[in-house]
Amino acid sequence: MEQSFATKSAFRFGYGFSPTDRDIRDIDDLLAQLRGPDHGVAQFAGPMLEERLAIQRDYQQLRNKMKKGDETVKDALKKATRLRNRMRGDDTRHLFQRAMMDGQGFRERIAFFWMDHFTVIPKGRAGNALWGNYIEEALRPHITGSFGDLLVSAVTHPSMLIYLDQVRSTGPNSPVGKRKKQGLNENLAREVLELHTMGVGGSYTQSDVRQLAELLTGLDFDKDGAKFNKRKAEPGAETVLGKTYGGDPAQRSHIEAFLRDVARHPDTARHIARKLAVHFISDTPEQSLTDHMEQAFLQTDGDLPSVYGAMLDHPSAWEPLGQKTKQPFDFMVSSYRALGVTPQDYKKPSNGQVNKQLILPMQFMGQPLRKAPGPNGWPEEAEAWITPQGLAGRLQWALSTTTQWGQDLDPRVFIDTALRELSGGTLKFAVSGAERRVEGLTLVLASPEFNRR
Amino acid sequence: MDASRRKFLAQSLAIGCSAAASPFVTPVTFASIPSDNRLVVIVLRGAMDGLDICAPLGEPVFKQYRPGLSKRDFRDLDGFFALNENLADLMPLWKAGELGFVQAVSTPYRDKRSHFDGQDLLEAGLAEEGGNVRDSGWINRMLSLIPGAEQDSAFSVGRESMLILRGDFPVTSWAPESRVDMSPHGQMLLDAIYAKDPLFAQAGQTALTLAAQLSMEQMQGDGDEEDAEMMAEMLKSMRSSQEAQQASGLAAFAAERLKEDTRFATFSIGGWDTHLRQDRAIRNASKELQAALLTLHQQLGPVWDKTCVLCMTEFGRTVRENGSGGTDHGTGGAMIMAGGAIKGRKVYGDWPGLEEAALYERRDLMPTADLRRYAGWAAHDLFGLSVGQIENTVFPGVDMATNPGFLR
Numbered sequence: 001m002e003q004s005f006a007t008k009s010a011f012r013f014g015y016g017f018s019p020t021d022r023d024i025r026d027i028d029d030l031l032a033q034l035r036g037p038d039h040g041v042a043q044f045a046g047p048m049l050e051e052r053l054a055i056q057r058d059y060q061q062l063r064n065k066m067k068k069g070d071e072t073v074k075d076a077l078k079k080a081t082r083l084r085n086r087m088r089g090d091d092t093r094h095l096f097q098r099a100m101m102d103g104q105g106f107r108e109r110i111a112f113f114w115m116d117h118f119t120v121i122p123k124g125r126a127g128n129a130l131w132g133n134y135i136e137e138a139l140r141p142h143i144t145g146s147f148g149d150l151l152v153s154a155v156t157h158p159s160m161l162i163y164l165d166q167v168r169s170t171g172p173n174s175p176v177g178k179r180k181k182q183g184l185n186e187n188l189a190r191e192v193l194e195l196h197t198m199g200v201g202g203s204y205t206q207s208d209v210r211q212l213a214e215l216l217t218g219l220d221f222d223k224d225g226a227k228f229n230k231r232k233a234e235p236g237a238e239t240v241l242g243k244t245y246g247g248d249p250a251q252r253s254h255i256e257a258f259l260r261d262v263a264r265h266p267d268t269a270r271h272i273a274r275k276l277a278v279h280f281i282s283d284t285p286e287q288s289l290t291d292h293m294e295q296a297f298l299q300t301d302g303d304l305p306s307v308y309g310a311m312l313d314h315p316s317a318w319e320p321l322g323q324k325t326k327q328p329f330d331f332m333v334s335s336y337r338a339l340g341v342t343p344q345d346y347k348k349p350s351n352g353q354v355n356k357q358l359i360l361p362m363q364f365m366g367q368p369l370r371k372a373p374g375p376n377g378w379p380e381e382a383e384a385w386i387t388p389q390g391l392a393g394r395l396q397w398a399l400s401t402t403t404q405w406g407q408d409l410d411p412r413v414f415i416d417t418a419l420r421e422l423s424g425g426t427l428k429f430a431v432s433g434a435e436r437r438v439e440g441l442t443l444v445l446a447s448p449e450f451n452r453r
Numbered sequence: 454m455d456a457s458r459r460k461f462l463a464q465s466l467a468i469g470c471s472a473a474a475s476p477f478v479t480p481v482t483f484a485s486i487p488s489d490n491r492l493v494v495i496v497l498r499g500a501m502d503g504l505d506i507c508a509p510l511g512e513p514v515f516k517q518y519r520p521g522l523s524k525r526d527f528r529d530l531d532g533f534f535a536l537n538e539n540l541a542d543l544m545p546l547w548k549a550g551e552l553g554f555v556q557a558v559s560t561p562y563r564d565k566r567s568h569f570d571g572q573d574l575l576e577a578g579l580a581e582e583g584g585n586v587r588d589s590g591w592i593n594r595m596l597s598l599i600p601g602a603e604q605d606s607a608f609s610v611g612r613e614s615m616l617i618l619r620g621d622f623p624v625t626s627w628a629p630e631s632r633v634d635m636s637p638h639g640q641m642l643l644d645a646i647y648a649k650d651p652l653f654a655q656a657g658q659t660a661l662t663l664a665a666q667l668s669m670e671q672m673q674g675d676g677d678e679e680d681a682e683m684m685a686e687m688l689k690s691m692r693s694s695q696e697a698q699q700a701s702g703l704a705a706f707a708a709e710r711l712k713e714d715t716r717f718a719t720f721s722i723g724g725w726d727t728h729l730r731q732d733r734a735i736r737n738a739s740k741e742l743q744a745a746l747l748t749l750h751q752q753l754g755p756v757w758d759k760t761c762v763l764c765m766t767e768f769g770r771t772v773r774e775n776g777s778g779g780t781d782h783g784t785g786g787a788m789i790m791a792g793g794a795i796k797g798r799k800v801y802g803d804w805p806g807l808e809e810a811a812l813y814e815r816r817d818l819m820p821t822a823d824l825r826r827y828a829g830w831a832a833h834d835l836f837g838l839s840v841g842q843i844e845n846t847v848f849p850g851v852d853m854a855t856n857p858g859f860l861r
Contacts, residue, residue, distance in 0.1 A: 325652075386652050391660035395643075399635060407614045408587065410569060426649070430642040435499030435568045435726035438613070439639040446643060448650035 001421040003320055011321050011422075011453040012280060013312075014105025016334030019417055020342070021102040027312045033107040034144040034305050040098030040108060041140055044343065046090050046132040049158075049225055056129040057223055059084045084129065089351035091132030092358055092369060097343035099333040107144070110308065111135075112329065113279050114143050116377040118154040118196060120163045122370055127162050131370060134159035147272065147302030148263035152256050155192055158221040164188035164375065171217040171234025184234075189213035191375050197262045199271030204241060211238040215258060218250050228252040241265070269297035273307065281316055282323040283381050289316040321422070322452045325382040328365035330453075331394060332358070332401075335445050338418035339405045357401075364393030386451070395446050402441035411440025422449045487601060490759045490794060490835040491711050493718050494592065494617060494828075495745065497738070497766040498572060499636060499725035502780050503787025504772065504818065505735060507554040507800060510535045512807045519774045522731055530554075534800045539739035543746060546791060551750070551757075553797035553859060555788040555827055557805050559768055559820035561850075566782035568726070571767030576617035578825055580850045591825075592717055593620030595832050595847045607717035608710050610703045615719055627706055635661065637734050638726035700741040701748040708752035711760065716836075720745075725766060728779040746791050758793030761831055761860060769818050772807060785818035788827060794835070796859050801827075825851045827859070834860040 009024035010017050024030055046052070062077040099108045115135055122128040138157040142150035154160060161167050169185035170177040177183060189212035193204045218233030219226070233250035243261065246254035262268060273293035277285035289311070296310035297303075311317055326334060336346075362369050366385060372378055379385075406414070411431045415423050423431075427447050434440035444450060505522055509515055511533030516523045527535035528544055534554070536544065546552040561580040562571050570582045578591025596602045602622070609615040609626040618624045635643065640661050647653040700722050707718035722745065724738035742764065750757055769786025785805075790797065803821040805811045813819045825848040832838045832847060833856070840853050 382652055386656050388656045388659035391653070391656045395635065395660060403613060412569070427646050430646050432567065433638075434642060435636055435638050436572070436723050437569055439636060439642075439723075440569065442635070443639070443642055443646060447646050448653045451653075452650075 003421060005318070007420050007422060008318055008321055010105065012317070012324075013109060015099055015108060015330065016105075016337055016450075017417060017420065018100075018102055018337035019340045021105070021337070024106075027309070030106045030312060031305060031309055033104055034110070034308065038107075038140055040101060040104055040111070041136050043101070044094040044097040045136045046087055046094060049130070049133050049137060052087065052129050052133055053126075053223060053225060055080070055083055055087060056126055060125065085351055087132070088128055089354040091135075092354050093346065094132065095135070095329075095369075096333060096336070096358060097346055099329070100336050100341070100343045100346070109280070109330075110143050111140055113276065114139050114150065114154075116279075116372070117275065118150075118160070119372045119375050119377040120159045121372055121375075122159070123162055127159060128370075130157075130159045130162075144305055145303075146263075147268070147297070147304055147307075148260040150304070151196060151263045152259045155188070155196065155259060156219060156226060156252075156255070158226045160188070161219055161221045161226065164191055166216060166219050167221050169213060169217055170232045171214060173235055174217065174233055175231045176229075177232065177234075184210075184213045184217065186210065186213040188219075189216055192216075192259075193262070195376055197271065198265060198267035199274075202265075202267040202271065204267075208240050211240045212258070214238045215240060215245055215255055218252070219255065264298075264301050266294075266298060269294045269302070272302075273297055276307065276311060277316075278380050280311065280324075281319075286314075286316045289314045324380075324453050325385055325451050326453055327378060327385060328362050328367040328390070328394070329369070331365070331445075331451060332361065332397065334450070335398065335401060336405075338414070338445070338450075339402065339409065339441075340417075341405050345405075361393060361397040364389070364396065366390040366393065382452075391446075394451070395442065398442040398445040399438060402438045402445065406441045407437065409437065409441060411437055411444065414441055415444050418444050419447075419449050423447075424449065488599075488716070488836045491716055491718075491753075491756060491761070491792075492592075492831060492835055493707060493711070493749065493760060493762040493792070495742070495762065495764040496572070496576065496615070496617065496719065496721040497725050497742070497764055498721050498723040499568065499638065499727075499738070499766075500571070500768050500770055500782055501725040501738070501764075501766040501786060502727060502731065502735065502770040503554075503556065503766075503785075504770070505727075505731065505780075506537045506540065506739070506789070507556060507787050508535050508537065509533060509556075509804070509807065514807050518772050518807065521778050522774050522780075525732065531798075531800060537735070537739055539736050540743050542743055543791075546746070546750065547798055550796060550798040551791060551793055552746075553790045553795055554800045554802075555790065555822075555824070555857075555859075556800055556802040557785045557818055557821040558788055558802060558824035558827065559785050560824060562768060563784065566768060566784075568767060568782075573616060575765060575767050576615065578617075578828075578848045587616060587619075589620030590615065590617035591828070591847050592618050592719060593622045593624065595836070595838065596622040596624070596717070598838055598842050598846060599836055602716075603714070605710075605714050608707065608715050608719070610707050610718060610720040613721060615721065617719055618717075627710075636724040636726060637737065638724075638728060641729060699744070701744040704745040704748035705752055708749055708756075711753060712756050727770070728775065728781060729777045731774075731779040734779065742789075750791075760792040761794040761835060762789075762791040763828060763831060764789035764791075765824055765828070769820075771816050772812055772818055773816065783817035784813045785820035788824050790827075790859065794860055796861055799859075801857055801859055822854075823848075823851055826853055827857065829853055830856050831860065 006023035013030055059080040062073045062080050065073045066077050120134055122131045134157050138153045142153050165185045165187040170182035172183040186209055190209050194200050198204055214234040215238040218228050218230060220229040220232060230250055235248055237244050237247040240258055245258045274290045277290050292314050293307050293310045296306045300306040359369060415428060415431050427449060431440045431443050434443055508527055510527060526538040528541050529535050543552050560574050562574045573586045574582055576590045577586045579586055592607060596607055604623040604625055607618055607624045609618045647657040703720045711718055722738060722741050727734040753760055765788050766786055769783040770780035771783045775781050805819040805821050809815055811819055829843040829848050829851055832843055844851055844853055
């Protein structure tokens with residue numbers, strides 16, 4: 001049967017059908033999701049940066065006291081630990097709850113894309129405390145704006161500075177560098193060019209990396225958050241990609257100026273266009289599609305909704321489904337939605353439940369949350385996910401999730417809710433022949449039809 | 454999802470959690486139910502083949518219908534019927550008169566042979582599908598008729614919300630947090646839906662084996678200190694829940710409760726949908742059932758003498774073996790009964806024979822009695838419910854006829 005516009009939208013550009021969501025009618029319906037306020041963060045978000053840092057600081061101080069043998073802080077430490085762990089569990093839960101919302105599928109898929117593009121693997125205790133904030137305050141406000149703003153915000157957030165070792169990079173000729181004999185760490189500079197902007201094939205050289213590393217010195221972080229530390233900044237101007245930035249005294253604005261320039265670079269336009277196309281449409285996207293998106297990027301100086309719009313405009317976007325597979329997170333969110341589990345149903349699970357129902361299953365499925373293989377994020381190709389282990393994880397989770405949430409659903413009805421015209425005769429036959437409701441529902445969720453997009 | 458359903462889920466989650474942390478909650482003593490008897494109902498999901506479990510070897514045509522399946526090492530019961538070898542450890546119970554069967558019974562469900570609808574009807578205790586079938590189960594309606602019944606009087610064990618216990622009367626459930634397994638038939642269906650997609654087909658072959666073995670051990674390794682603590686905690690709870698998830702674990706929990714104030718316990722055992730190579734396919738489910746019954750017997754102690762266990766299934770299976778060494782969905786089947794409260798060592802029921810003309814639609818065992826009649830008489834003899842109450846409320850429309858007298 002011909003795949004409808006609503007079905008292709010729900011699978012390719014959203015988190016699938018839910019019994020309560022309305023159908024996407026046209027392209028503007030998708031783009032309209034990006035124009036309004038961020039309903040996801042409005043409803044489901046953790047504390048702001050200052051509060052997170054305070055929670056982390058309290059915990060750290062009490063822990064140090066306890067280590068020194070001060071038993072009087074025992075109860076206070078217990079409380080502080082709980083608060084801190086709770087925050088981490090909530091960050092995970094919020095990620096799911098936002099994605100499960102009706103009417104927001106495309107926006108949420110975009111949010112996940114950028115979280116992956118600007119991957120941060122939380123390092124150390126502070127890293128974990130800040131991770132949710134990085135997503136909520138640094139990334140999400142800019143995914144519907146310009147790429148330049150998004151880049152500046154992501155690259156200068158404490159989470160990124162910690163993760164890619166910028167806090168350990170010191171200008172060798174800066175006051176701190178000379179006194180402590182410290183030097184450059186190129187990690188962030190390299191990834192900004194290789195991953196975040198121009199792409200590995202981009203027209204930059206090792207010298208550009210080195211110069212950018214010098215330019216980035218001074219970006220630092222302490223217990224109060226991000227700050228610009230002049231005493232670590234390399235003196236003098238730097239030339240990156242043929243243009244000179246900075247000079248004395250070093251300022252954060254010099255770094256921003258470079259980031260805004262590289263954000264508009266043609267290589268960046270090509271890299272971002274292709275990456276979006278690969279994520280949403282096909283591992284081997286049509287050249288005409290990526291060209292079209294690249295043009296939109298260049299013509300608008302990286303206005304992201306224009307780039308998304310160009311993707312949706314192109315005929316490739318409406319080819320039959322099946323070229324990609326859902327990543328485990330997408331699989332879980334779309335399963336919950338199909339089962340009619342709402343974000344509110346998921347209100348306050350304990351940390352233990354978050355671990356058992358979300359974190360652990362994601363590990364089994366091969367996508368341990370917060371632990372991407374590297375700064376390049378999760379793989380895109382189906383073969384990376386549909387492995388025996390990965391599929392076993394999906395099956396096991398589907399069995400236990402349908403046991404918990406699907407007991408009143410008739411699998412013969414559920415197959416239509418979840419798949420509509422995508423369900424073939426074999427699947428329908430198998431689902432109606434299952435010996436228990438739970439197995440019937442599980443067959444739907446484990447089917448290639450549900451897992452491909 | 455509507456509000457009442459959410460509330461229900463929230464409750465069962467909360468109960469599941471606290472009970473799992475300390476499964477043997479402090480017993481509250483109240484002996485308000487006038488009867489001291491116990492009823493355990495085990496729902497056998499997937500349509501148990503009564504002709505393989507309690508096989509009519511005395512029928513001359515049996516071997517012709519089932520050339521492969523009749524080759525089992527059956528254990529003789531009464532010279533006519535014989536017990537499946539996978540239940541051989543139950544023979545001592547049979548000899549002690551604590552194990553019995555009813556042959557050729559079924560619910561009023563006919564012809565469409567869908568597991569979902571069949572199980573709904575079995576648990577609802579109603580005669581017709583559709584309508585209000587999923588609103589209440591027969592044990593719940595029975596409880597509402599017993600003076601002095603309280604919330605702790607009935608327990609469902611396992612992660613499913615059992616329809617059989619659902620309804621207005623408050624009941625308790627205990628759910629071990631744990632893995633659940635795909636039945637052999639479910640695995641076959643999965644193979645079928647993967648067949649056309651090479652990527653899924655290839656991964657699917659080993660995925661099922663792995664899914665059954667998913668263990669926390671694989672996940673240990675790198676990770677910071679707090680992850681390690683978290684993992685250790687989860688590992689512990691997963692191990693204990695894996696043990697509890699086995700049918701014998703469910704039975705053990707049920708036994709603990711039944712030794713206290715609980716009078717009704719119910720859980721289910723799946724894996725009976727044996728379309729393929731039934732000689733092997735029925736083994737796991739049978740072994741689970743055997744373990745559950747033996748666990749109840751061992752752990753109930755003196756309470757076993759007051760206990761009646763009824764094992765019932767949604768429908769029987771075809772009399773003829775199919776082309777792949779299995780059997781397909783049928784109609785008449787068998788009910789298994791156990792416990793010190795029953796008069797066992799007997800196969801009850803009105804045996805219709807297996808001559809082709811005697812079969813239902815020339816393919817299935819002809820049901821000669823409504824299995825609700827047997828459950829109804831159990832309610833009558835164990836808890837003093839009147840025939841009127843049973844015919845009107847517990848099993849609306851059932852014809853109770855005469856008491857088969859299977860209780861001591």
